[in-house]
Amino acid sequence: MRSAYSVETVRAAERELMARLPEGALMQRAASGLAAACAELLGRVYGSRVVLLVGSGDNGGDALYAGARLARRGAGVTALLLAPERTHPGGLAALRAAGGSAREAAGGALDGRAAEDGAVAAGVAELIRRADLVVDGIVGIGGSGGLRPAAVPLAVLARASDAVVVAVDLPSGVEADSGEVRGEAVRADATVTFGTHKPGLLIDPAREYAGATRLVDIGLRPHLPPTADLEALQHADVAALLPSPAAESDKYRRGVVGVAAGSARYPGAAVLAVSGALHGGAGAVRYVGPAGDAVIARFPETLVSAGPPSKAGRVQAWVVGPGVGDDAGVVDEVLASDVPVLVDADGLRLADRAAVRARTAPTLLTPHAGEAAALLGTSREEVEAARLPAVRELAARYGATALLKGSTTLVAGPDGGPVRVNPTGTPWLATAGSGDVLSGLAGSLLAGGLDALDAASVAAYLHGLAGRVAAGEGAPVGASEVAATVARVWRDVVGGGWAAPSAGY
Numbered sequence: 409m410r411s412a413y414s415v416e417t418v419r420a421a422e423r424e425l426m427a428r429l430p431e432g433a434l435m436q437r438a439a440s441g442l443a444a445a446c447a448e449l450l451g452r453v454y455g456s457r458v459v460l461l462v463g464s465g466d467n468g469g470d471a472l473y474a475g476a477r478l479a480r481r482g483a484g485v486t487a488l489l490l491a492p493e494r495t496h497p498g499g500l501a502a503l504r505a506a507g508g509s510a511r512e513a514a515g516g517a518l519d520g521r522a523a524e525d526g527a528v529a530a531g532v533a534e535l536i537r538r539a540d541l542v543v544d545g546i547v548g549i550g551g552s553g554g555l556r557p558a559a560v561p562l563a564v565l566a567r568a569s570d571a572v573v574v575a576v577d578l579p580s581g582v583e584a585d586s587g588e589v590r591g592e593a594v595r596a597d598a599t600v601t602f603g604t605h606k607p608g609l610l611i612d613p614a615r616e617y618a619g620a621t622r623l624v625d626i627g628l629r630p631h632l633p634p635t636a637d638l639e640a641l642q643h644a645d646v647a648a649l650l651p652s653p654a655a656e657s658d659k660y661r662r663g664v665v666g667v668a669a670g671s672a673r674y675p676g677a678a679v680l681a682v683s684g685a686l687h688g689g690a691g692a693v694r695y696v697g698p699a700g701d702a703v704i705a706r707f708p709e710t711l712v713s714a715g716p717p718s719k720a721g722r723v724q725a726w727v728v729g730p731g732v733g734d735d736a737g738v739v740d741e742v743l744a745s746d747v748p749v750l751v752d753a754d755g756l757r758l759a760d761r762a763a764v765r766a767r768t769a770p771t772l773l774t775p776h777a778g779e780a781a782a783l784l785g786t787s788r789e790e791v792e793a794a795r796l797p798a799v800r801e802l803a804a805r806y807g808a809t810a811l812l813k814g815s816t817t818l819v820a821g822p823d824g825g826p827v828r829v830n831p832t833g834t835p836w837l838a839t840a841g842s843g844d845v846l847s848g849l850a851g852s853l854l855a856g857g858l859d860a861l862d863a864a865s866v867a868a869y870l871h872g873l874a875g876r877v878a879a880g881e882g883a884p885v886g887a888s889e890v891a892a893t894v895a896r897v898w899r900d901v902v903g904g905g906w907a908a909p910s911a912g913y
């Protein structure tokens with residue numbers, strides 16, 4: 409499990425650890441890991457051109473000490489200081505002693521005129537443009553509220569340069585705790601983070617600014633609490649959670665999932681939700697609704713009933729909503745059941761909110777940002793910008809587990825606790841019907857006995873992997889292909905020997 413901790417928790421752990429170590433030891437650990445990562449990215453350190461963007465705090469100190477290490481190996485290192493009088497003194501001295509140089513980043517006063525806010529000093533643009541490596545030590549976990557104006561042109565110049573951009577701890581300008589990016593921020597090719605991941609490194613939009621993330625061990629782990637603020641499942645975690653039938657299992661012991669989906673107008677949603685459900689490990693899939701013929705034609709193994717959900721026979725979990733159109737009755741009926749219920753798509757719009765809150769069996773809501781905005785009474789843009797607070801609020805407000813879809817899908821439980829972020833997502837999954845497959849898959853795992861947080865996060869994991877594998881070398885995929893690929897990725901996850909395509913999850 410990959411975990412991330414909030415700034416407040418990281419600070420407390422650092423204080424504990426620092427109290428046991430000689431002055432400055434922690435920063436040396438950080439700088440040494442940072443320098444090693446930079447050297448690796450440069451390939452050849454000797455003769456390379458390195459520019460350090462240095463803010464007024466310890467984040468800048470890390471950059472300066474790492475720059476000193478690179479300078480000792482023959483790199484030409486220049487530090488651009490955003491606040492020359494408040495630069496980390498030890499770091500600056502180390503850089504100079506190693507042969508590096510430092511200069512002011514901001515535009516100085518010219519001919520008696522005051523410097524414009526946000527202007528850069530002469531030669532700075534050229535330095536950044538010609539650099540092989542730019543190290544972003546403007547601000548780390550001490551930052552808030554987006555980049556200050558003086559730092560903005562440096563972020564813009566770094567983006568335009570061909571240099572590899574490495575962020576120290578976090579890309580400057582992103583919110584460490586939430587992944588929000590308000591205004592300009594540094595876009596890094598890689599981020600070297602210390603002690604633990606910060607939530608923003610795993611959640612979009614900030615995750616995109618971080619590039620590939622590398623964690624440097626500075627000995628913080630024993631000082632962090634056992635419960636993280638954010639968790640990302642990895643192969644081994646998912647393998648341990650996936651249901652596997654025992655010798656004495658029959659279809660009923662493996663769980664029956666009911667799917668109440670589709671309509672005369674949208675039969676495809678029913679077919680896709682059933683296809684997801686058939687691949688989620690439940691012993692049987694029961695379909696209820698007006699698209700029975702289409703479902704049977706495609707998946708003859710489905711148990712189809714024509715009547716209402718309450719007459720369909722026992723299930724261990726329900727999925728309700730995909731493609732049901734305006735049939736509020738079916739949503740009401742399913743919500744009145746005493747088994748776990750997943751509500752998706754039209755179901756989210758039609759569900760009686762008081763009925764959702766009043767349920768005693770687990771409820772799992774699976775909105776995309778637009779549906780989440782409607783449930784929260786806010787705008788889609790607000791949800792997209794602040795996904796972590798949004799998913800927490802949804803879960804708390806509805807007393808439900810909430811899965812917020814997106815490139816970094818988030819899952820929050822109703823009683824607080826760590827939020828799960830899915831590391832396997834791919835933009836190829838933004839395709840019609842993909843959400844229906846996810847609902848079926850998660851519902852099937854619910855019926856198989858996983859709790860709502862696990863069912864949702866395991867489903868998102870498998871679904872994301874299936875999307876990646878089906879998309880292969882970057883071709884678009886349909887939702888049916890995603891469903892059909894779930895069995896393969898399930899085998900790979902359980903087998904443990906699967907080599908993930910390219911990506912850093």
Ligand SMILES: NC(=O)C1=CN([C@@H]2O[C@H](COP(=O)(O)OP(=O)(O)OC[C@H]3O[C@@H](n4cnc5c(N)ncnc54)[C@H](O)[C@@H]3O)[C@@H](O)[C@H]2O)[C@@H](O)CC1
Binds near residue numbers: 435464
């Ligand atoms: N505390 C520790 O034990 C360790 C800290 N380390 C480094 O120290 C960093 C935290 O250092 P600090 O607490 O000094 O804080 P930072 O260096 O992250 O930032 C604080 C400074 O940045 C300025 N600032 C705040 N918001 C800004 C914004 N939006 N735009 C531009 N400037 C802004 C403030 O004026 C303040 O002086 C970590 O991110 C990490 O890089 C590492 O050396 C590892 C050990």
Ligand SMILES: [K+]
Binds near residue numbers: 545546
């Ligand atoms: K930084």
